[in-house]
Amino acid sequence: MDVFGVFAQFWPELLSGVGITIKLAGLGAIIAGFLAPLLALVRVNGGPAAQVPLRFYISFMRGTPLLAQMFLIYYGSGQFRPFLQDIGLWNFFREPFNCALLAFVMNSTAYQTEILRGGIMGVPHGEIEAGKAVGMSYVMSLRRVVFPHAYRIAWPALGNEIILLIKASALASVVTVFDLMGQTRAIFQKTFDFSVYIWAAVLYLCLTAAFVWIWRRFEHRLSPHIHGKRPSLLGAMTKRETA
Amino acid sequence: MAEAVVLKAEDICKSFGSLEVLKGITLEARNHDVISILGSSGSGKSTFLRCLNMLDPPTSGKVSVHGEEIVVKNGHPADMRQVERARQRLGMVFQQFNLWTHRTAIENVMEGPIHVLKQPKAEVKERAEALLVRVGLAERMNMYPSQLSGGQQQRVAIARALCMEPDAILFDEPTSALDPELVGEVLRVMQSLAAEGRTMIVVTHEMSFARDVSTEVVFMHKGKIAEQGPPKEMFGSPKTEVFQKFIADVR
Numbered sequence: 001m002d003v004f005g006v007f008a009q010f011w012p013e014l015l016s017g018v019g020i021t022i023k024l025a026g027l028g029a030i031i032a033g034f035l036a037p038l039l040a041l042v043r044v045n046g047g048p049a050a051q052v053p054l055r056f057y058i059s060f061m062r063g064t065p066l067l068a069q070m071f072l073i074y075y076g077s078g079q080f081r082p083f084l085q086d087i088g089l090w091n092f093f094r095e096p097f098n099c100a101l102l103a104f105v106m107n108s109t110a111y112q113t114e115i116l117r118g119g120i121m122g123v124p125h126g127e128i129e130a131g132k133a134v135g136m137s138y139v140m141s142l143r144r145v146v147f148p149h150a151y152r153i154a155w156p157a158l159g160n161e162i163i164l165l166i167k168a169s170a171l172a173s174v175v176t177v178f179d180l181m182g183q184t185r186a187i188f189q190k191t192f193d194f195s196v197y198i199w200a201a202v203l204y205l206c207l208t209a210a211f212v213w214i215w216r217r218f219e220h221r222l223s224p225h226i227h228g229k230r231p232s233l234l235g236a237m238t239k240r241e242t243a
Numbered sequence: 244m245a246e247a248v249v250l251k252a253e254d255i256c257k258s259f260g261s262l263e264v265l266k267g268i269t270l271e272a273r274n275h276d277v278i279s280i281l282g283s284s285g286s287g288k289s290t291f292l293r294c295l296n297m298l299d300p301p302t303s304g305k306v307s308v309h310g311e312e313i314v315v316k317n318g319h320p321a322d323m324r325q326v327e328r329a330r331q332r333l334g335m336v337f338q339q340f341n342l343w344t345h346r347t348a349i350e351n352v353m354e355g356p357i358h359v360l361k362q363p364k365a366e367v368k369e370r371a372e373a374l375l376v377r378v379g380l381a382e383r384m385n386m387y388p389s390q391l392s393g394g395q396q397q398r399v400a401i402a403r404a405l406c407m408e409p410d411a412i413l414f415d416e417p418t419s420a421l422d423p424e425l426v427g428e429v430l431r432v433m434q435s436l437a438a439e440g441r442t443m444i445v446v447t448h449e450m451s452f453a454r455d456v457s458t459e460v461v462f463m464h465k466g467k468i469a470e471q472g473p474p475k476e477m478f479g480s481p482k483t484e485v486f487q488k489f490i491a492d493v494r
């Protein structure tokens with residue numbers, strides 16, 4: 001076992017793995033982040049025709065293992081290869097990265113939707129009425145009152161969800177994506193030096209720590225009215241993240 | 244010469260399910276009128292006020308702003324654009340202030356004129372600052388609602404309504420959520436608005452305001468107007484038994 005030797009020899013591979021991990025978790029979180037507010041609105045205001053399938057989708061995504069979801073997409077798409085070729089989607093599903101990304105997007109969308117739904121429900125009714133009373137349209141009150149407030153409420157929970165996603169992205173290595181975990185496993189198979197896993201842990205820790213730092217900077221900028229008065233909320237967030 | 248009618252409500256009825264809350268209310272607010280609405284809890288005062296700006300559209304009856312009827316079909320406004328235009332002309336001040344907590348005092352005041360009326364920011368900022376100075380909040384413009392007392396928040400809410408330059412302002416018990424020592428500062432602002440001729444409809448439990456500031460008093464009882472008139476007459480010689488009892492109880 002040569003802790004520093006392994007790093008000195010394989011750091012380019014490890015860093016390229018970090019790049020793929022950032023790309024995978026980042027794209028997953030961002031794409032889900034665009035879908036979630038729309039679905040959250042449906043969850044709050046939608047009729048039963050939209051609610052029922054959406055709730056089924058969310059229950060499925062939250063109630064089954066992410067690994068199983070990824071396998072379903074990765075191996076499932078292989079089964080339907082001729083069909084996917086016919087409709088021109090095979091090029092997408094041929095790439096393991098895309099399969100993993102799709103699984104992460106679908107999974108994180110479900111979680112982010114529920115988190116944002118909670119945020120929207122937490123916006124005081126009176127603030128929405130105040131928007132109506134100055135003559136805001138529905139869309140404007142969403143843009144100027146509901147979502148700005150809902151995101152402030154949901155921000156810490158969304159941060160937690162993204163941290164979970166960063167860590168869960170390691171699952172992609174199982175379907176041959178060379179993310180940080182994929183590279184680490186490959187290096188271990190070459191060297192049988194388990195200390196490469198220590199480096200993987202250190203790098204994951206750096207990733208999540210950097211993310212937490214950035215996320216909190218935004219939190220402070222978004223909600224000075226909370227952080228000016230109640231620093232204890234920050235303490236609560238730290239506890240949940242390390243749990 | 245009679246002043247122009249700003250706001251007119253004709254035979255307003257409102258039910259929530261089988262509960263009939265308003266049973267035919269007719270009221271007219273002319274320019275510079277200050278109308279106080281009194282009545283015991285549950286008599287439908289808030290509901291009536293909320294019918295006027297369609298936060299709760301009436302079940303039947305007609306609301307017109309500057310002579311333009313707001314069309315309501317099956318309990319829903321037919322044209323939301325029309326309702327939005329009417330709301331821009333009618334300010335509203337709520338019992339619980341309802342400031343946008345993620346915005347500072349001055350941002351609350353500037354929000355409507357900039358985003359709803361699309362007025363130039365510099366012009367709005369100047370007006371908002373002047374209004375906040377006027378309600379005594381020169382030092383607190385950049386504070387968040389959570390950093391302000393109830394009385395200060397309510398004064399921001401009044402400035403927010405004023406900055407839209409409305410034709411009339413609706414107040415729903417603006418001082419009821421306040422500690423007694425903070426009531427005076429809000430009433431003084433409202434009094435100064437009345438003095439400059441603002442058209443106001445005020446649901447209140449403050450008898451002194453109704454008696455000394457308003458031009459007309461309306462007493463509501465069980466969803467109807469039981470008695471109505473100039474404050475001197477109303478308080479000098481109340482005609483109905485229910486209103487006599489009401490003022491006796493308040494004292």
Ligand SMILES: Nc1ncnc2c1ncn2[C@@H]1O[C@H](COP(=O)(O)OP(=O)(O)OP(=O)(O)O)[C@@H](O)[C@H]1O
Nearest residue numbers: 259262264282283284285286287288289290291416
């Ligand atoms: N959204 C609603 N759904 C069902 N019932 C309602 C609703 N809003 C008001 N009511 C009922 O209508 C009646 C009149 O309510 P309203 O709030 O207008 O009374 P109020 O005169 O303003 O009383 P207060 O002085 O307590 O504010 C009450 O019985 C109330 O329970």
Ligand SMILES: [Mg+2]
Nearest residue numbers: 288289290416
């Ligand atoms: Mg009321």
